[in-house]
Every structure is written in structure tokens, then in C-alpha cells.
Amino acid sequence: MSVIDIAPLLLPLETTDTFNKYFGFLNILGHYYKFNIQVPKEESKLQGGMKLECEWALHHRLGNHVKILIKQRLNNANSLAFFLKDFVFIVENSLKDSFVEPELCSVVSLQILEQIQELGWNRLLDLDQTLSLIELAHKDDSGRMHKLKIFLNKQDMTIRPICQTQLPEAFNFIWSGKTRLSHIFQEFEVAVNLYQNFWNMLKEIDDNCCVLEPEKPTFASTNRRIAIKSNLSLHIVVNCRQPTTFPECKFVGNPPETSEFRETLNLNLHRWDVERSLYKNLQEVLDIDFPSPTDVSIQVVKADCGICYCHNQNEEVPDIVCEDQRCSHAFHQSCLYEWLRNLNARQNANTLFGECPFCDHPIRVKVPALLT
Structure with missing residues (x-):
């Protein structure tokens, strides 16, 4: 019997030089309990080298004699599959006398876990103890990692969940009582693809300019304040749907200098070309080369x-x-x-x-x- 037969909801969490770490759920008498397990890579270190942590809801129901027996089996196990089989057998026999029929929340939890499995465990970043908060990840074509947090109402799964993203616009998705996690995630992928050029334009600015604000931009940030020289900067707000069009611009600094740059901008505005990148267009219409991230001290201009x-x-x-x-x-x-x-x-x-x-x-x- 393989690990996947015993624990199909087992997720590889982390791999180091010496250990493989797993996160997942075990079905014990119809209830799904969360657990973490650490397994040595070297077979010679399996016996006595595995470590197990299970959630409090299960841990507090096990007697001391059961915990001692589980620890003995853990230390003597020569494979993860054999230990999990023994663990389920021991725990189920221990809990049979106090067994209670699975409540509705357990049925709902199973439905949620099935939907995550349908979506793919590789997309799961985090899952809270109650399964009410699911955090998923999507890597775009440029290698950027985008996170989607889904807050579920486990009392009534037909209620539209709350979604949190770091998109520059609100994430609106189609919802009905039959909508599944995979449907929401597919719409999230479509939304992420919509802003690829926007993020590319801002990345070019971040890589080539001394950006003062925001100090730690997120994917939702549509603004940048760019240093022009000491005590003079340009604040822009970019159209996330059409990032190469002329942005909102405001010069920040001493009025005589800001007036001079504003006049230059107005004179050269006809040179703006939507086929060029945002960074190159700004340099063209301002008739300058922006200082690089290392050319200007942020402390001076802030x-x-x-x-x-x-x-x-x-x-x-x-x-x-x-x-x-x-x-x-x-x-x-x-x-x-x-x-x-x-x-x-x-x-x-x-x-x-x-x-x-x-x-x-x-x-x-x-x-x-x-x-x-």
C-alpha cells in the first residue's frame, strides 16, 4: 500500500538537503485532521528520524498510552506508508468508543478539500485550521507570483466568498451556488494576464529609476514617485489597462523648478508615442535621463x-x-x-x-x- 492510498490529501511542503516535509489531512472515522510530518531523505535514518505533528482537535482526544504507542511506531517505522497505516489503525481503534457521527462542518470540509485537490495542491500556499481561508498562488509568464486569498462561509457554501488579491483593480468574478474554487482561480488567472504589460512597464521604471514611493510597491500599486534630482521628483499614476498612454503627472519640489519641467512637458507632449514604453516616453517628453537607483540619495529627496x-x-x-x-x-x-x-x-x-x-x-x- 502506498502513501497516496492511505493519505491522498498529503501535500509536499518543503524539501531540504536532509528532509522532506509534508502537510496534509488524514481521514479518521470520517473526520479530516490536519497533520505535518518530516521524513529523512536517507533510508538509514528513517527509523527514529521521522517527526509528526497533528492538530489539537485530534491530539487532545488521544490518551497518553496511545501517544506512547504512536511514538514507538514512529521510531520503528522503516517507511512513511507503513507508519501512516499503523497510525490510522491505532487512532481509529482508540477513538471508536468516543466516536461521534461527522457533523455538517466535516462534510463541508471534505467538499473543500476535494475542490483543492481538483484545483491542484501545487497551487495551495496556505490553509487555515478551519479551512475557511484558502491562499492560492499563480505564477505568470514573467515568473511573478500572484496570491489569491479566498474567505469561505462554511455555514453556507452558496454564499459568495470574499476574495483578496493584489491586482490594480477590484477582482470581480462570476458567482453562483455551483461555482467551484477552480472556476474562481481560472478567472483570477485571466485577470492576472490582463495586467502583464502594466507590470512590465512599471518594472522597467523600478529597474532604471530612483523610485521614492511607494517604498515597497505591490502588484496593486499604480503610482510611482520618481526622483529627477535632489528635492525634485515626478509623481505618476498609470492606467493599468493602457499603461503606455500618458499618465497622470505631478511635479513635487520647488515651484520655479516644477514650473520649468511642467512647461517642458507641455511643449513635448506631442512626442508621446503609445508604441514606446512608459519609461522611454517620460524621458522623451521631459528631455532628460532619469537618475538610476544608485545615482540619487533617497534621504536627500525625501x-x-x-x-x-x-x-x-x-x-x-x-x-x-x-x-x-x-x-x-x-x-x-x-x-x-x-x-x-x-x-x-x-x-x-x-x-x-x-x-x-x-x-x-x-x-x-x-x-x-x-x-x-
């Missing part, structure tokens, strides 16, 4: 807000800079707005006018969008 003394606040960066070059303090829009509002600064339409908190030079800030 100025903290002069009001709250932090840089990143709720994904907002200090992008309003005092026009007096002797000052050049930067502020978050929200911080400067609150500062000027509390000083009863003059407001015209959706803009507040006041003075820089450091040098009293005239400064202005737009009212945050949520307040207009």
Missing part, C-alpha cells in the same frame, strides 16, 4: 513635512514647497490646509492663501478634495 515632521502620512507625501528658495520647506496638503485654516487664512474659491509657517513667505494650498 523631505519630511514641516508641520507633522513625517514623510508618508496616509499615503500622502509632502508635495507643497515654499517658493522662497532660502526656505524650501515641504508640507502635506492636508497639514498645510489645517494650519492655514486654524489661522483664519483668506480663502478664494477652493484655495487658502496664507504665509509659510517657517519664513512668512506667501503660500497657498487647495482645499482637500474630500472637503470641497
Whole structure:
């Protein structure tokens, strides 16, 4: 009898130079219990070398004499298959007197495990103790690993599950009471393929530019703040469906310098070519070579807000800079707005006018969008 005959839901988890580690479920009197097992690669080390861990729901039901017997069989086993056969036999005989008919949750758990097996255990990254959270993985054509978390309602499997991804748009999938995990995963693969060019465009920027934000971009990130030179950067938001089209652009830095680059951008905008990559287009219309990741010190260009003394606040960066070059303090829009509002600064339409908190030079800030 082979291992797959005894434990068809056994998943190879990790391989080292000396051990093979497995994760899976064993059917004990109709209940599925989770277990981990470590098996030496060398046959000479099998006896006394295997290690087993089973979930608490099973462990606490076994008497000490049963645990001692299992440990003896584990130390004397010369193969994984023989040990698993003995383990199931010993545990089933131990639990027969206290056996309770499998509850509905056990039936649902079996259905979930069958769907995972149908999908392929190689796609499983993680599975929680209750089988309510399943984490799956898909590797795209460029070798990027994408994760899909599925939160199931085990009380009613016809209820649409909640899915978490790191896609740049919401993951919307077709759902009916008969939808299976494999159907959701297939739609996830289609969604991942949709954004291949988008991720390729951003990777070229990450590889060739000094990217200030986000510090740790995810596959969901559509924005980049790119250093142009010390204390001057370009913030872009990319269209994930059409990544080679002109992105949203905002220059962050001293106003005279930002005005100069904005003027250059407007003059050269006609040179934008959707057949070129995003990175090359930006260099073309700005008429510059972006500094490489090693050319500019991030500490130099990442100025903290002069009001709250932090840089990143709720994904907002200090992008309003005092026009007096002797000052050049930067502020978050929200911080400067609150500062000027509390000083009863003059407001015209959706803009507040006041003075820089450091040098009293005239400064202005737009009212945050949520307040207009």
C-alpha cells in the first residue's frame, strides 16, 4: 500500500538537503485532521528520524498510552506508508468508543478539500485550521507570483466568498451556488494576464529609476514617485489597462523648478508615442535621463513635512514647497490646509492663501478634495 492510498490529501511542503516535509489531512472515522510530518531523505535514518505533528482537535482526544504507542511506531517505522497505516489503525481503534457521527462542518470540509485537490495542491500556499481561508498562488509568464486569498462561509457554501488579491483593480468574478474554487482561480488567472504589460512597464521604471514611493510597491500599486534630482521628483499614476498612454503627472519640489519641467512637458507632449514604453516616453517628453537607483540619495529627496515632521502620512507625501528658495520647506496638503485654516487664512474659491509657517513667505494650498 502506498502513501497516496492511505493519505491522498498529503501535500509536499518543503524539501531540504536532509528532509522532506509534508502537510496534509488524514481521514479518521470520517473526520479530516490536519497533520505535518518530516521524513529523512536517507533510508538509514528513517527509523527514529521521522517527526509528526497533528492538530489539537485530534491530539487532545488521544490518551497518553496511545501517544506512547504512536511514538514507538514512529521510531520503528522503516517507511512513511507503513507508519501512516499503523497510525490510522491505532487512532481509529482508540477513538471508536468516543466516536461521534461527522457533523455538517466535516462534510463541508471534505467538499473543500476535494475542490483543492481538483484545483491542484501545487497551487495551495496556505490553509487555515478551519479551512475557511484558502491562499492560492499563480505564477505568470514573467515568473511573478500572484496570491489569491479566498474567505469561505462554511455555514453556507452558496454564499459568495470574499476574495483578496493584489491586482490594480477590484477582482470581480462570476458567482453562483455551483461555482467551484477552480472556476474562481481560472478567472483570477485571466485577470492576472490582463495586467502583464502594466507590470512590465512599471518594472522597467523600478529597474532604471530612483523610485521614492511607494517604498515597497505591490502588484496593486499604480503610482510611482520618481526622483529627477535632489528635492525634485515626478509623481505618476498609470492606467493599468493602457499603461503606455500618458499618465497622470505631478511635479513635487520647488515651484520655479516644477514650473520649468511642467512647461517642458507641455511643449513635448506631442512626442508621446503609445508604441514606446512608459519609461522611454517620460524621458522623451521631459528631455532628460532619469537618475538610476544608485545615482540619487533617497534621504536627500525625501523631505519630511514641516508641520507633522513625517514623510508618508496616509499615503500622502509632502508635495507643497515654499517658493522662497532660502526656505524650501515641504508640507502635506492636508497639514498645510489645517494650519492655514486654524489661522483664519483668506480663502478664494477652493484655495487658502496664507504665509509659510517657517519664513512668512506667501503660500497657498487647495482645499482637500474630500472637503470641497
